[in-house]
């Protein structure tokens with residue numbers, strides 16, 4: 528089951544710097560949300576607020592579950608532990624061989640992070656996040672350092688896993704294709720102090736293709752929206 532999130536009149540400032548300005552947002556169980564916004568618009572701050580690592584300056588955030596899985600841009604694996612030991616470290620009772628198989632890592636359990644490509648390391652990070660059986664999976668620019676074929680292959684695996692487990696996803700990216708590949712709904716932010724400038728429902732099917740006319744049409748629409756919000 529996926530987590531639900533309710534955000535009411537949320538504001539966040541750091542000293543005199545106002546970052547989030549009156550956000551109101553409902554995220555449904557099992558919904559896949561992507562946040563798009565200019566640098567400094569508070570995307571990571573919002574994720575940190577959700578995770579309880581920051582406190583709102585005003586307003587509130589209600590999250591129906593605390594079972595969260597995180598994947599960050601930089602692989603945060605323990606370098607002196609093997610892939611398997613990195614996973615055991617998070618959840619020694621988890622189905623490690625099952626998750627390794629799902630994420631195409633079965634042959635790599637005994638490898639150390641430095642022996643893996645960036646894409647494989649990010650797969651291990653994802654495995655680690657999924658091993659806690661999250662009700663909310665948070666992806667903070669998780670694939671931005673990877674090339675498109677690698678990130679697409681990982682996103683396809685996330686989608687397959689999501690279809691089975693129905694967790695909620697909140698992802699941050701700067702990549703419009705990635706956003707359209709992953710999301711049910713895209714939230715577009717203005718520059719800081721950011722407001723939710725627009726929301727775009729992604730009316731594409733479960734199996735998405737970058738070259739389908741529907742995808743290309745939405746990509747053009749999204750590009751227009753992002754450019755007009757980024758002022």
Ligand SMILES: Nc1ncnc2c1ncn2[C@@H]1O[C@H](COP(=O)(O)OP(=O)(O)OP(=O)(O)O)[C@@H](O)[C@H]1O
Pocket residue numbers: 541544546564565566567568569570571572573719
């Ligand atoms: N703990 C903090 N103390 C002071 N300022 C902070 C703190 N955390 C974030 N900020 C500031 O808040 C603003 C928003 O930062 P945040 O990292 O959330 O933006 P972002 O939208 O994720 O940016 P990017 O796309 O570049 O990653 C920035 O100006 C940042 O310097």
